[in-house]
Amino acid sequence: MSEPTLPATAELSRRDFISTGLKLGAAVLVAPYVARGASGGQAELKVGLIGCGEEGRVLLNAALKIPDIRFHAVCDIWGYNRTYGERLLRKFGHDPKPFEDYREMLAQVSDLDAVIVATPDFMHAEHTNTCLKAGKHVYCEKLMANSVENARSMVLTARETGKFLQIGHQRRSNPRYLQAREKVINEARLLGRITNINGQWNRAVSEDLGWPERYAMPQAQLEKYGYANMHQFRNWRWFKKYAGGPISDLGAHQIDVYNWFLGANPGSVLAGGGVDYYTTHEWYDNVMAIYEFATAQGPVRAFYEVLTTTSAGGGYTEYFMGDEGSLKMSENPAYTKLFREARAPDWEQWVKRGYIKKPGVPDPGDVPLKPWEKPRPKLGGPSRAGVVDVRETAALSSWDLTATLDKAIHQPHLENFFDTIRGKAQLNCPPESGFASAVTILRVNEAVAARRMLTFDPKDFVA
Amino acid sequence: MSQNSSSVPAACEYTAAFLLLRLFLGLRALFGGIEKFELNGTYSIENYTANMKRMATGITGASFLPLWATKSFALPLGYLLIALGVALLLGLKMRASLILMGLVYVALSFGLMAVQEGDGVAWLGVHLALVVGALLLVRYNRFAVWPDKHE
Numbered sequence: 001m002s003e004p005t006l007p008a009t010a011e012l013s014r015r016d017f018i019s020t021g022l023k024l025g026a027a028v029l030v031a032p033y034v035a036r037g038a039s040g041g042q043a044e045l046k047v048g049l050i051g052c053g054e055e056g057r058v059l060l061n062a063a064l065k066i067p068d069i070r071f072h073a074v075c076d077i078w079g080y081n082r083t084y085g086e087r088l089l090r091k092f093g094h095d096p097k098p099f100e101d102y103r104e105m106l107a108q109v110s111d112l113d114a115v116i117v118a119t120p121d122f123m124h125a126e127h128t129n130t131c132l133k134a135g136k137h138v139y140c141e142k143l144m145a146n147s148v149e150n151a152r153s154m155v156l157t158a159r160e161t162g163k164f165l166q167i168g169h170q171r172r173s174n175p176r177y178l179q180a181r182e183k184v185i186n187e188a189r190l191l192g193r194i195t196n197i198n199g200q201w202n203r204a205v206s207e208d209l210g211w212p213e214r215y216a217m218p219q220a221q222l223e224k225y226g227y228a229n230m231h232q233f234r235n236w237r238w239f240k241k242y243a244g245g246p247i248s249d250l251g252a253h254q255i256d257v258y259n260w261f262l263g264a265n266p267g268s269v270l271a272g273g274g275v276d277y278y279t280t281h282e283w284y285d286n287v288m289a290i291y292e293f294a295t296a297q298g299p300v301r302a303f304y305e306v307l308t309t310t311s312a313g314g315g316y317t318e319y320f321m322g323d324e325g326s327l328k329m330s331e332n333p334a335y336t337k338l339f340r341e342a343r344a345p346d347w348e349q350w351v352k353r354g355y356i357k358k359p360g361v362p363d364p365g366d367v368p369l370k371p372w373e374k375p376r377p378k379l380g381g382p383s384r385a386g387v388v389d390v391r392e393t394a395a396l397s398s399w400d401l402t403a404t405l406d407k408a409i410h411q412p413h414l415e416n417f418f419d420t421i422r423g424k425a426q427l428n429c430p431p432e433s434g435f436a437s438a439v440t441i442l443r444v445n446e447a448v449a450a451r452r453m454l455t456f457d458p459k460d461f462v463a
Numbered sequence: 464m465s466q467n468s469s470s471v472p473a474a475c476e477y478t479a480a481f482l483l484l485r486l487f488l489g490l491r492a493l494f495g496g497i498e499k500f501e502l503n504g505t506y507s508i509e510n511y512t513a514n515m516k517r518m519a520t521g522i523t524g525a526s527f528l529p530l531w532a533t534k535s536f537a538l539p540l541g542y543l544l545i546a547l548g549v550a551l552l553l554g555l556k557m558r559a560s561l562i563l564m565g566l567v568y569v570a571l572s573f574g575l576m577a578v579q580e581g582d583g584v585a586w587l588g589v590h591l592a593l594v595v596g597a598l599l600l601v602r603y604n605r606f607a608v609w610p611d612k613h614e
Contacts, residue, residue: 065520091523092530370580372521374514377504 048073052085056118062410075099121243125150141168144434155431155463167434170413179403192324197302201250201316238281245283256437266291271447338399436461481600493548499541526577554607
């Protein structure tokens with residue numbers, strides 16, 4: 001069999017290849033510098049972080065995506081956490097100085113504009129108040145403090161110093177929650193009169209946190225910073241000395257949404273709970289509470305449960321129920337849904353205004369984005385799948401919100417804090433709001449201990 | 464002999480095969496570059512910068528790669544893809560353009576390997592296979608504005 005006859009071709013010499021590659025490459029390599037010149041332009045904020053543990057890392061990862069802020073200091077009493085925070089920041093091109101003691105941080109890096117406090121609850125007041133008095137704006141993680149008095153001191157210090165204090169109830173800056181509150185509930189009034197709320201955060205059984213033995217802090221160092229031992233330092237959330245337990249850790253986010261969405265504080269709380277399962281925890285591992293709110297539209301009864309022994313019921317939701325519609329909210333869009341009662345007025349106008357969308361209409365935002373992907377472009381008009389779904393299923397009472405969040409869930413709240421410092425925004429969770437939520441939440445533990453309904457005086461919510 | 468000659472593709476078939484690959488890879492690269500300027504339905508350099516910074520930050524956040532490395536790659540990427548797309552469609556120095564395109568896909572795959580994005584790596588592997596196929600057929604290239612020497 002003869003060889004196939006192929007046309008003669010020339011070989012590409014190494015010189016030709018390099019020459020052509022350079023010509024093609026030169027034009028594209030200068031292009032990003034043109035693009036870079038078009039971005040940013042605002043003054044850089046110098047930021048410090050106190051607390052590089054679990055929550056501190058979440059906030060760091062969210063803050064690293066915000067332009068024009070630069071971390072100049074990280075502080076943690078545990079070298080293991082401190083090194084993690086420092087390395088993470090260096091990977092992203094920051095040059096933070098590491099500190100064990102936050103007072104040294106404030107003294108040595110005196111030109112910080114803002115400090116993020118992500119330490120255990122019992123240290124929030126001390127860290128926040130000292131930073132505010134040192135002239136720094138502060139973003140402090142929720143729960144604002146582990147006692148009402150500590151929380152009150154933070155409000156007063158913020159007022160005295162005139163510095164901004166944002167409390168980390170991050171749902172208040174989430175565009176999905178903002179749309180639900182401002183557009184769906186308050187403007188369009190799609191729920192009608194809200195009569196009930198049902199919220200939960202259920203988590204499966206989890207083991208206590210450990211630590212690499214060679215990185216354990218000496219006992220003297222632990223005691224210097226107020227910890228009994230390494231186990232309590234790592235598992236501070238479960239001990240009464242340091243925090244408020246699951247109702248404060250998990251419930252705080254959602255019960256804050258109750259107050260915020262209703263625009264009211266509760267009048268009473270009835271609660272039950274106990275250390276039913278864990279032998280190494282001090283705080284109640286299961287809590288159920290019922291609040292009563294007196295709103296302008298009438299009374300609202302609100303149930304909340306936080307269970308740390310089962311994930312039954314599917315994660316974390318806040319379910320607002322009205323006589324014309326119900327809204328199941330969650331930070332997880334997959335759990336979020338709006339339901340229309342048959343007696344409710346037509347909702348078409350709110351679809352046209354872009355407040356809600358019909359079920360089955362796919363949105364590119366519904367497909368979770370990877371951190372490195374950009375939002376996908378939206379296609380015009382209802383999709384074929386949507387039409388088929390509307391025609392063939394009876395689920396006409398189920399609707400969706402249109403707002404999406406394509407950032408880390410803490411990023412908008414941090415952005416709101418930094419924008420406020422720059423004079424471009426107002427705090428979405430100022431200390432007064434954080435205080436009212438802290439009062440609302442801390443009273444649950446009191447009600448569990450008292451085994452009876454406790455009432456609130458409106459003055460209780462004023463610092 | 465006639466049996467043999469009918470089983471061997473004629474030069475024009477190789478030329479057509481290469482032309483199809485060239486068109487596909489050129490359009491894919493061109494639109495892959497252009498879409499990086501899009502955000503919420505609008506195209507701009509600001510959007511490009513935001514998108515590419517998101518890409519760099521996202522990869523760094525999920526891998527061992529430092530931000531300076533991911534940014535250095537991401538910021539010129541869109542322009543590079545557009546340039547390569549145009550080069551393939553017009554027929555500019557086809558061998559060099561294809562090799563450069565293959566290197567871009569290998570580099571993109573490396574980034575996705577670092578974040579353990581297996582589906583994306585496989586997707587890019589298909590692109591790389593097409594580039595390899597194009598390189599094997601490049602000697603049949605026709606209709607080039609700036610052909611390789613002796614082409």
